Amino acid sequence: MLRMRPSATDPVVQAGAPRAATAARVLVIEDEAETAEHMREALAAAGCVPDLAHDGPTGLERALAEPYDVLIVDRMLPGLDGLSLVGRLRDAGVHTPILFVTAMGAVADRVEGLQGGGDDYLVKPFSFAELNARVAALARRSPTPPRERTVLQCADLALDRLERTAERGGQAISLLPLEYKLLEYLMLHAGQIVTRAMLLEKVWGFHFDPRTNIVETHLSRLRAKVDPPGAPPLIATVRGAGYVIRPPA
Amino acid sequence: MTRALDQDAEASGARGLDRLSRNTGMRLAAIQIVIVILAFTLAGYLAQAAISRLDRDTMREHMLGEIASLRDEVVQKGRAHLPYTVAKRTRLWRGFDYRLATPDGRLEAGRLPPAAIGWTEVSGVPARTGAERHRFLVYTERLADGSSLSVGRDLAESAKEMRAVNRALFLCGALGAAFCLAASLAFNIQAWRRIAQVARSARRVSAGRLDVRTPVRAGPPRDDLDDLALTFNTMLDRIGALIDQLRQVTTDVAHDMRTPLTRLRHKIERLRGTLAADSPEERAVARLDDDVGEILRTFDALLQLSEISRQTPPEAVMDLASAATHVAEAFRPDIEASGRRLEVACAPAAAAADPTLIAQVCANLLENALRHTPTGTLIRLETSTGESGSHLRVLDDGPGVPAEAREAALKPFVRLETSRTTEGSGLGLSIVAAIAQRSGARVVLGDAGPGLMVDLVFPPAPPPSDQAV
Numbered sequence: 171m172l173r174m175r176p177s178a179t180d181p182v183v184q185a186g187a188p189r190a191a192t193a194a195r196v197l198v199i200e201d202e203a204e205t206a207e208h209m210r211e212a213l214a215a216a217g218c219v220p221d222l223a224h225d226g227p228t229g230l231e232r233a234l235a236e237p238y239d240v241l242i243v244d245r246m247l248p249g250l251d252g253l254s255l256v257g258r259l260r261d262a263g264v265h266t267p268i269l270f271v272t273a274m275g276a277v278a279d280r281v282e283g284l285q286g287g288g289d290d291y292l293v294k295p296f297s298f299a300e301l302n303a304r305v306a307a308l309a310r311r312s313p314t315p316p317r318e319r320t321v322l323q324c325a326d327l328a329l330d331r332l333e334r335t336a337e338r339g340g341q342a343i344s345l346l347p348l349e350y351k352l353l354e355y356l357m358l359h360a361g362q363i364v365t366r367a368m369l370l371e372k373v374w375g376f377h378f379d380p381r382t383n384i385v386e387t388h389l390s391r392l393r394a395k396v397d398p399p400g401a402p403p404l405i406a407t408v409r410g411a412g413y414v415i416r417p418p419a
Numbered sequence: 420m421t422r423a424l425d426q427d428a429e430a431s432g433a434r435g436l437d438r439l440s441r442n443t444g445m446r447l448a449a450i451q452i453v454i455v456i457l458a459f460t461l462a463g464y465l466a467q468a469a470i471s472r473l474d475r476d477t478m479r480e481h482m483l484g485e486i487a488s489l490r491d492e493v494v495q496k497g498r499a500h501l502p503y504t505v506a507k508r509t510r511l512w513r514g515f516d517y518r519l520a521t522p523d524g525r526l527e528a529g530r531l532p533p534a535a536i537g538w539t540e541v542s543g544v545p546a547r548t549g550a551e552r553h554r555f556l557v558y559t560e561r562l563a564d565g566s567s568l569s570v571g572r573d574l575a576e577s578a579k580e581m582r583a584v585n586r587a588l589f590l591c592g593a594l595g596a597a598f599c600l601a602a603s604l605a606f607n608i609q610a611w612r613r614i615a616q617v618a619r620s621a622r623r624v625s626a627g628r629l630d631v632r633t634p635v636r637a638g639p640p641r642d643d644l645d646d647l648a649l650t651f652n653t654m655l656d657r658i659g660a661l662i663d664q665l666r667q668v669t670t671d672v673a674h675d676m677r678t679p680l681t682r683l684r685h686k687i688e689r690l691r692g693t694l695a696a697d698s699p700e701e702r703a704v705a706r707l708d709d710d711v712g713e714i715l716r717t718f719d720a721l722l723q724l725s726e727i728s729r730q731t732p733p734e735a736v737m738d739l740a741s742a743a744t745h746v747a748e749a750f751r752p753d754i755e756a757s758g759r760r761l762e763v764a765c766a767p768a769a770a771a772a773d774p775t776l777i778a779q780v781c782a783n784l785l786e787n788a789l790r791h792t793p794t795g796t797l798i799r800l801e802t803s804t805g806e807s808g809s810h811l812r813v814l815d816d817g818p819g820v821p822a823e824a825r826e827a828a829l830k831p832f833v834r835l836e837t838s839r840t841t842e843g844s845g846l847g848l849s850i851v852a853a854i855a856q857r858s859g860a861r862v863v864l865g866d867a868g869p870g871l872m873v874d875l876v877f878p879p880a881p882p883p884s885d886q887a888v
Contacts, residue, residue: 205682211689276726294680295685
């Protein structure tokens, strides 16, 4: 559940408009027909080209046969469970990014899924915004591994990952360690929507949902530093979805 | 070998004596030994009394014989010769001491001190050793001329004999007791070890290690302890099967509930997408979405409760301080924006726990403090290492929780009267309690004087490996 509280001054944009330069091909392997259909619609609305498979063996066959950008795999599938399916794909040399969607939300299950070859893990019931943001993050992975990108740039904002410093328009920005991590994550996904849950997981390492607005509070502090009054804002709140950092339109 | 086993071994060394005293077999052995000692003491006492009575009788007979022989001497050789005979018998010493005194009491011969007529006991210096004073049994007779003749027997001589008897009895008693102890140990230690093995397995199982089984001896001669071990293992198999069944039910429920909830959520989201932003309809659907979100939160929390309680206890050691500091810093802006203050005092504290779950514990406790205290409250997050183990504490100086309500506060869905109107599922503290229990920690709700103190006490752990959140 997302509880955004955009303040009056925050730049707010509407989600939903396709932003992908090239449409990502996504295979959804999900046995529950209605959920699969909803996911297909949501992904199509976000500009992806989704395919559906309703059981493990079919999913495996199609994933091996066609080049997809992202695979969405349910953990519990008839015929062949999700974990084994991913294991077989990886054994066959297929390294397509995989997003597990599952009803099994325990920490142990999550760890098992990620160690079993999954790239990300989404617990049911998720929102479409969450699904799209995760798929986008996996599909638009930069060809350069994130580790090797030492300077991140967005308009006149630059982040030096070796020096751990940030500056905007030549003006140094003083960041607390956590604000640095937050900005780094946003900039690694520049132009992509990152959700509250993604920030909690990837920046804080929290696999639970705090009831307090810790993401919102920290983000508004970061925003005050990154987007000073007068400068065109770079960090935007995407209504009902999350946040995005991108050059001003 | 696992850390838990090492700890067990250590503990058994430290508490060995204490355990020995609590062991049934050893208690039985101790009782047997006491009975043997008492029996020998009583036997010794009775024997001594009997021997001593016999001895006195013999002694008196001999003394009467001796005095009769002296009387014969007087008859045969005359009274004048008596001092010579007494002096000679004193010198030659045949086991008796003497005294011959004139009618006015002057000593004529012998060394015994004066004694009344008949049987008496006096103390004097024995003729033979001539050193310290001994007790003597004396028989004194008045002769025809009015002089007195005493024959005495040194009682120390018979005491010496009695001591020899006592020594023999004591030796027998000690040997008997030692034999009892050795026999008990031989019979008990084996049984004791096997019972301890069952107890150790039971402890580890109750700490969540359901795969542990008690070793059962190979070989056909099966005794009652083998039966106990087998029964215990059978019980564990049964419990394991029940838990697996429960786990399956939980997974099924999760799947069956989450699927329709996913559909519901997606339908709401699609409906919302068709409505104009910020229209009254869109806002109503948004509230609907919030309500579904609330249901899902409670559902997730419940599911998590059951998931935590079936997880294997963590074995990796972490530093509670780093997890606590990390969470505190995440929450600090919100806590401060709410008009409350946050103090963090985290000293290194090692515990065998899961960093992700400890982060959740800290978050739940801080949110709990944030939700149930008035503005201006000071919230304190502490970690420390004490004698009883590592502590993770959250304290506040708010209104606190009355002592009688504290235990209930840890139960699922319990919300205290004052907070019934505030949001929250009432599962936050139950999840804290479940996570604590799984890590072998105790949760103590106490008085922070004023305010509430929630104290998690983790059992002592070896120094942390380099792990953080």
